[in-house]
Amino acid sequence: MKGFAPDEFRARVAGLQGGMAAAGIDALLLTTPPDVFYVTGFLTRFWESPARPWFVVVPAGGAPVAVIPTIGADLMGKTWIGDIRTWTAPDLIDDGVSLLGDTLAGLVAPAGRIGLPIGHETHLRMPLADFLRLQSSLAPREFVDSTDILRRVREVKSPAEVDRIRTICAVADRAFARVPEIAPPGVALDHVFREFQRLLLQEGADWVPYLAGGAGPGGYGDVISPADARPLSPGDVLMLDTGAVKAGYFCDFDRNWAVGDAGDASRRAYETLYAATEAGLAAARPGATAADLFHAMHRVIGQDGDAGRLGHGLGLSLTEWPSIIPTDHTVMREGMVMTLEPGLEIAPGRIMVHEENIVIRNGGAELLSARAPAELPVLE
Amino acid sequence: MKGFAPDEFRARVAGLQGGMAAAGIDALLLTTPPDVFYVTGFLTRFWESPARPWFVVVPAGGAPVAVIPTIGADLMGKTWIGDIRTWTAPDLIDDGVSLLGDTLAGLVAPAGRIGLPIGHETHLRMPLADFLRLQSSLAPREFVDSTDILRRVREVKSPAEVDRIRTICAVADRAFARVPEIAPPGVALDHVFREFQRLLLQEGADWVPYLAGGAGPGGYGDVISPADARPLSPGDVLMLDTGAVKAGYFCDFDRNWAVGDAGDASRRAYETLYAATEAGLAAARPGATAADLFHAMHRVIGQDGDAGRLGHGLGLSLTEWPSIIPTDHTVMREGMVMTLEPGLEIAPGRIMVHEENIVIRNGGAELLSARAPAELPVLE
CATH class of the missing domain: 3.90.230.10 (Creatinase/methionine aminopeptidase superfamily)
Structure with a gap:
């Protein structure tokens, strides 16, 4: 079975961005296999390994940005995503946190808000200690729950x-x-x-x-x-x-x-x-x-x-x-x-x-x- | 293949409790399939469903306490765990958070510390919003990173x-x-x-x-x-x-x-x-x-x-x-x-x-x- 057409992904992302605009969210951070696959088409069983985190950022407009371990660059390069930023993982000191922080800082103004699915049926697939570091490095930007934005779009299947x-x-x-x-x-x-x-x-x-x-x-x-x-x-x-x-x-x-x-x-x-x-x-x-x-x-x-x-x-x-x-x-x-x-x-x-x-x-x-x-x- | 003998689990838990004592940790909170299986023997593919969180608390002494959805009580009851506390999940208002909070409050004094694996290669398998609620409900108890305690024990196989x-x-x-x-x-x-x-x-x-x-x-x-x-x-x-x-x-x-x-x-x-x-x-x-x-x-x-x-x-x-x-x-x-x-x-x-x-x-x-x-x- 072939991959989805880029228009399919554009429609999904547009749906998310509509919800983000209504809620005043400047970027959406996604970390789990279904969420990453949903907006990129990146499909791998490699998620079974907990060693490396994977990040995708949906900006207020335009295509998502992938911030991922080098080992996934080739496969992500086959999707519709053009902006792929990589680091050599695992990195015991800084496992993508700075690269993700820089990416978010470039997309979200200091007074801005970053959405994250943290409500029912979600989890954050990255070490919590790394998230806390990310959060403080991005202050005064605020992280806010965007579970509803994601689910309203994902619930209705194309x-x-x-x-x-x-x-x-x-x-x-x-x-x-x-x-x-x-x-x-x-x-x-x-x-x-x-x-x-x-x-x-x-x-x-x-x-x-x-x-x-x-x-x-x-x-x-x-x-x-x-x-x-x-x-x-x-x-x-x-x-x-x-x-x-x-x-x-x-x-x-x-x-x-x-x-x-x-x-x-x-x-x-x-x-x-x-x-x-x-x-x-x-x-x-x-x-x-x-x-x-x-x-x-x-x-x-x-x-x-x-x-x-x-x-x-x-x-x-x-x-x-x-x-x-x-x-x-x-x-x-x-x-x-x-x-x-x-x-x-x-x-x-x-x-x-x-x-x-x-x-x-x-x-x-x-x-x-x-x-x-x-x-x-x-x-x- | 039969389950492990209870002594196997007692040795694992004793290993964790040794690390906890050295680090001044009064209880260890575990949420992922490998961590929960490691201390309880609870083995199911039902983890594939993200709908429900599952919790196990390792106290400073004695056997772990399971805080889990009712649907898992039967299977957990077949393990060596005796103290199994359940709630009807999913609960859109309080998905085990109060029950887990009460359990931890009963095991850890207000000045105490609760360990949680939040370092490299870990993630917290529960909604982050629920964790934040748990954390504030348990204050002034402190949550601290206990990744090392867990990995030092899990790394060496029996x-x-x-x-x-x-x-x-x-x-x-x-x-x-x-x-x-x-x-x-x-x-x-x-x-x-x-x-x-x-x-x-x-x-x-x-x-x-x-x-x-x-x-x-x-x-x-x-x-x-x-x-x-x-x-x-x-x-x-x-x-x-x-x-x-x-x-x-x-x-x-x-x-x-x-x-x-x-x-x-x-x-x-x-x-x-x-x-x-x-x-x-x-x-x-x-x-x-x-x-x-x-x-x-x-x-x-x-x-x-x-x-x-x-x-x-x-x-x-x-x-x-x-x-x-x-x-x-x-x-x-x-x-x-x-x-x-x-x-x-x-x-x-x-x-x-x-x-x-x-x-x-x-x-x-x-x-x-x-x-x-x-x-x-x-x-x-």
Whole structure:
């Protein structure tokens, strides 16, 4: 898959700059893989190494400036970014801090303000001690929270972004369809996890940053554990939940199976979650809030207690803002990509979770994942 | 592979608490996947979601306290940690900040000091705005940099940790040995990347967080790019560099191949890098500094200009302290696991890099990866 056209990046940056102008922000400092990729197209797995920080500055006008370790200059040079400033990292004394400080000082007047995403679902990917040095070297310039500026732009996906998410969802659809090949009764769950990742790669994923799931009699215990060596047994419910990546974009959905006969309670739970997802699909249209989606699904589930999060944004990260929880009143807009993820407790310590990926259209939700079967499929 | 025994974690925590006592630190706050795993054994791929922060506090004495989202309580409950405090995350108003603040206030007197890794190769995995709130709620308690306390303990691997790294190195060895199966001339590089990840999983990796590499006539352009669709051609040098994971621990090494005849310059470069690695192996013993290892290898390479980093620590992360650079004077100690990673420029824009993984023993370096062949292997 080819890179995005420069116009795609120009539109993204213009969106950010519109928000910056409205908020009186003179430059935006970005440090994380999704934020840097979003404005530059710089895509590498090298972020896995915590040794080096990477910086991109979005000025009030014009293209971003990259302030990065020399080792990344070649790859950054293949993007649309022209102004690339490098230092030899790691530098134990000054790991890009002066170079970044000089860059920001050149773009922001002493009375100016520098935006930084420091709110919900963010972190600063640089040593905090270096940030404190940067902050004092740039005084009296002020650092201010610009999480909202970033999220309002990143939340709405362009047609090219939706295409990428649809592509990786289709990869996962094909891999899920082949689960009967790898999960006969008696196979250990960790073997299933390994083989499912192999299927995702074979079907076209570039890499598989996330796989979770579970298996247990009539339901599973939780949805974040790595797999153990317990063999799949008749009566189990198996769930696999993947965040695979292609061309930088994630899918994030799951599928459930009964191993032989997993009992009436499992089948009923499945039907309830299928119906809850239907309610979520019907509610997911521009103007509805994340909280509306929560209540639409929660009403069908009909359980008391802590329902957790019933979905979230999706795209450059496995999970993004907003959250489908009662307190999130973010309004759905055309082009937002979301997961719908209702879950319920079948019995104490036995849960089931469904998940689909959608894009919000003016006419309503459009599925990006193929809809799960209406009845709990059986592995035999 | 089973979890570590509780005594393993007690020894780690005792090591940290020794450093804390010497530095007058009353509690240590940890927020990243490797740090949290190191003291608790909490292993999950759920960190891929940036939606929720996770906290572990190491007190001056006794076991750590986990302050985590409810969704992780079940999995944390399977570790040796007894004191697990939870909140329903995400919480848009107070995402664990009060609970963490109360926990720290209960462990640290108002005149006390809270350690936090904020130095080189660290980052704080929580929203900075939340940290600032935490900091002011805990005043006059002081937050101080404790990067050194953490790294001095984490750098030296226990026998059980070395076993895990050896195990994942052996997985990668087996996968590298099978590269001729997947990389005949004419196959696209992105296909090779996909298939190599599949081999790693088949040979026993739990997941593959890192794969980089390159292919080009007589050398490759850089070592951090994702693969493109260019087919392998006679005369290319192919390199694959992987950080695969098993039971929470990484390998990180590479291998090179000629596609047919890649020319004398490639063969000579390979021999030089092989010899440079030999020099690094000979130099890698307790008492030598990281800079000594750099110079031992750099002397053999014999090139001017920016040599970059010629290796680094390895374990819970793809890369860890120290760095094999001229300015890093960290002294090698028994049990440190390192990569040796010499590289050189064969021609302008054409490089080659070798990499092996070792553990420092009193008698000298012990290889954890199988030594690369002495001559550039050929794919035909």
